[in-house]
Amino acid sequence: MGFIQISELHKTYRLGESQVHALRGVSLAVKEGERLFLGGPSGSGKSTLLHIIGCLDRFDQGRIVVAGRDVASADDRALADFRARHIGFVFQNFNLLPVLTVFENVEYPLLLNGEKSAKKRRGRVEGMLEAVGLLGHAKHYPNELSGGQRQRVAIARALVHHPRLLIADEPTANLDSTTGEAIIQLMLDLSREQGSTVIICTHNRELLENAERCILLRDGKIENDATAGTQGRTAACF
Numbered sequence: 001m002g003f004i005q006i007s008e009l010h011k012t013y014r015l016g017e018s019q020v021h022a023l024r025g026v027s028l029a030v031k032e033g034e035r036l037f038l039g040g041p042s043g044s045g046k047s048t049l050l051h052i053i054g055c056l057d058r059f060d061q062g063r064i065v066v067a068g069r070d071v072a073s074a075d076d077r078a079l080a081d082f083r084a085r086h087i088g089f090v091f092q093n094f095n096l097l098p099v100l101t102v103f104e105n106v107e108y109p110l111l112l113n114g115e116k117s118a119k120k121r122r123g124r125v126e127g128m129l130e131a132v133g134l135l136g137h138a139k140h141y142p143n144e145l146s147g148g149q150r151q152r153v154a155i156a157r158a159l160v161h162h163p164r165l166l167i168a169d170e171p172t173a174n175l176d177s178t179t180g181e182a183i184i185q186l187m188l189d190l191s192r193e194q195g196s197t198v199i200i201c202t203h204n205r206e207l208l209e210n211a212e213r214c215i216l217l218r219d220g221k222i223e224n225d226a227t228a229g230t231q232g233r234t235a236a237c238f
């Protein structure tokens with residue numbers, strides 16, 4: 001069985017009388033340590049799928065196992081605990097807490113996970129800040145940083161507790177292309193060092209074309225699932 005095992009996943013949003021079928025039977029297996037890019041047109045269901053894999057949202061039908069856990073059977077509290085321990089998130093808008101310093105933002109997941117030793121927390125946070133090149137900015141607040149620096153803090157926060165899964169939803173959408181490239185590389189490098197599985201959702205054609213594995217969604221279904229070297233992959237991806 002895969003590290004992530006998804007079978008016939010369906011998700012429908014209900015807005016008053018109308019319904020949106022965001023996922024229409026998605027099946028997928030991801031091995032531990034795999035680095036997967038998720039693409040597809042706007043509205044194809046990418047964020048919905050990521051949020052379900054990241055245990056941020058529920059689904060209507062199907063089955064999903066993440067890191068050996070059948071997440072549908074977990075109640076909200078157990079799910080929040082599972083998320084805090086095993087999953088790191090990077091979002092398009094960075095989602096840093098503006099009233100906390102850079103250090104405090106990165107420390108937050110360790111506090112959530114109940115790490116009581118301030119010394120251990122400090123060591124882990126400083127190690128991550130050094131890895132993302134921002135140790136000198138530990139006392140700054142998010143609004144004193146550039147977009148690229150904020151995303152580096154978000155990466156440090158996402159990985160500080162050594163999650164088994166890193167999920168990134170459009171992490172480069174608000175960055176220029178050079179900064180975006182560096183951010184993706186940093187996420188891939190650091191997660192490889194930690195052995196984390198990575199799923200990155202993006203509209204960036206170049207990233208999708210060069211991905212080790214690229215999954216394309218269309219109308220809530222997987223249209224294409226290709227690993228590097230597969231013939232015709234680029235054409236099938238768009």
Ligand SMILES: Nc1ncnc2c1ncn2[C@@H]1O[C@H](COP(=O)(O)OP(=O)(O)OP(=O)(O)O)[C@@H](O)[C@H]1O
Nearest residue numbers: 013014015020022041042043044045046047048049
């Ligand atoms: N909270 C919600 N309530 C109602 N409909 C929603 C909600 N979230 C998403 N949808 C709808 O579900 C479908 C899939 O949306 P989703 O955000 O997963 O697509 P996406 O591929 O991530 O799009 P984008 O690339 O624009 O971010 C869309 O039709 C969207 O309008």
